[in-house]
Amino acid sequence: MLRTHQNQVTLWDSILPESLLSLPAELERIDQILNDERFMWPFLENFNTTMGRPTVPVQTYLRLKYIKFRYQLGYETLVQEVSDSLHWRRFCYIAIDQKVPDATTLIKARKRYGEGTIEHLNELLVKKLSEERVIRHRKFRTDTTVVESDIHHPTDATLLQDGVSAITRTINRIRKVASHATEGFVDQTDIVKRKVLSFAKVLRRRMSRSWDEVNKITQDVVEITESVLQQAESVIEKLQRSTKQSVQKQKHGLQSLVDQTERLLEQAKQVVSGNRIIPDRLISIYDPMARPIKKGKLAKKVEFGYKVRIDETESGFVTGYAVYSGNPSDDEMLIPAVEHHQEIFGSAPHAVATDRGFGSRKNERVLQEELGVKHVSTPFRGKKSKKRTELEQEPWYKDLQRFRAAGEAKIGLLKQKYGLNRSRFRGHSGTAVWVGFRILTHNLRRAAQVSK
Structure with missing residues (x-):
């Protein structure tokens, strides 16, 4: 049985001092954002049932997930830390005399809700912040990275x-x-x-x-x-x-x-027998869909996992993402990424900037003629004509390339501070959930920082 809310008012609220009842600034702002009823829609649409045992209330589940991914805690550690913190209990709507949901309960809930729910939550958050004019979306950049699977090096x-x-x-x-x-x-x-x-x-x-x-x-x-x-x-x-x-x-x-x-x-x-080149080879029995991916890194020539596309605007929010099996070409991802941006915000971006992996004449033509993007900064691979060289020397083109380079810093931040470097959830679906919650946590924290 799906539960969305939980009554938090108890006798302890009249006994505890005000300093313990008030939330820190970051958690207070995030609590205000998550109190929007639209974040209940994905759960009500797909999991609204009156049969079975009551679930963890959705408002509690989302806040527990934020704390888990914000501080990179394991489930057992999360339960213990929330149990010992009055502020975190208050934030998660868990009364002092109430037991924190068990780690296995949270794991089962994550598997039940799946990747579609977290993807929908990210879209709702981006739309909400856009309506509040927190997100600007005239500039658009996208890049890809590899999220490694939780497997050992395969031999x-x-x-x-x-x-x-x-x-x-x-x-x-x-x-x-x-x-x-x-x-x-x-x-x-x-x-x-x-x-x-x-x-x-x-x-x-x-x-x-x-x-x-x-x-x-x-x-x-x-x-x-x-x-x-x-x-x-x-x-x-x-x-x-x-x-x-x-x-x-x-x-x-x-x-x-x-x-x-x-x-x-x-x-x-x-x-x-001597054949060392085997297409579509299995690299793990625990994550059969993980693939070896080469991204041209000196430190890691081959990474084992899933390719992820990260979309961002000039406001520093991640507005879209996608998890791919294998290593598809980057230039195949650009048009779907811009179309998703157009679907979320209702209009195409004014400018698009990518690295040369996304660049092609076809993509540039579709962006300008069909989607209405005014400025496209996507360098081509190979030898350039004189006209193309002059275009790439234009001040606006170079400015967009500097804007594009900052996207690599965002990916580095997501990997170092939010654990996007390695997925602890196995399989394509598990990795999509892992990436989705990491991005949701980043966007919520970013929204709290902007509104200070």
């Missing part, structure tokens, strides 16, 4: 180790409810672990023949994994006769892990 042997470990853990859980099906299964996780740890000793030599030894160790891990898969398939076959729902659920989970590990096994065999 063929360590990925097979993950598969063996996950299969073994699942079979150990099955042993508690259907021990007959797991008879004969041998735990080989320690053997695989020793093989993987031996890589460090081999690679420390820094000699060309070390790669032959690496391939030999990988081949040993491949053979162990094949043995584990055979045993796992035998367990699945024995579970076919069971009618228990819990057992069938465990069986489907085990089958999924076996399928993914078989794919990893095939990849490892190709690498050992």
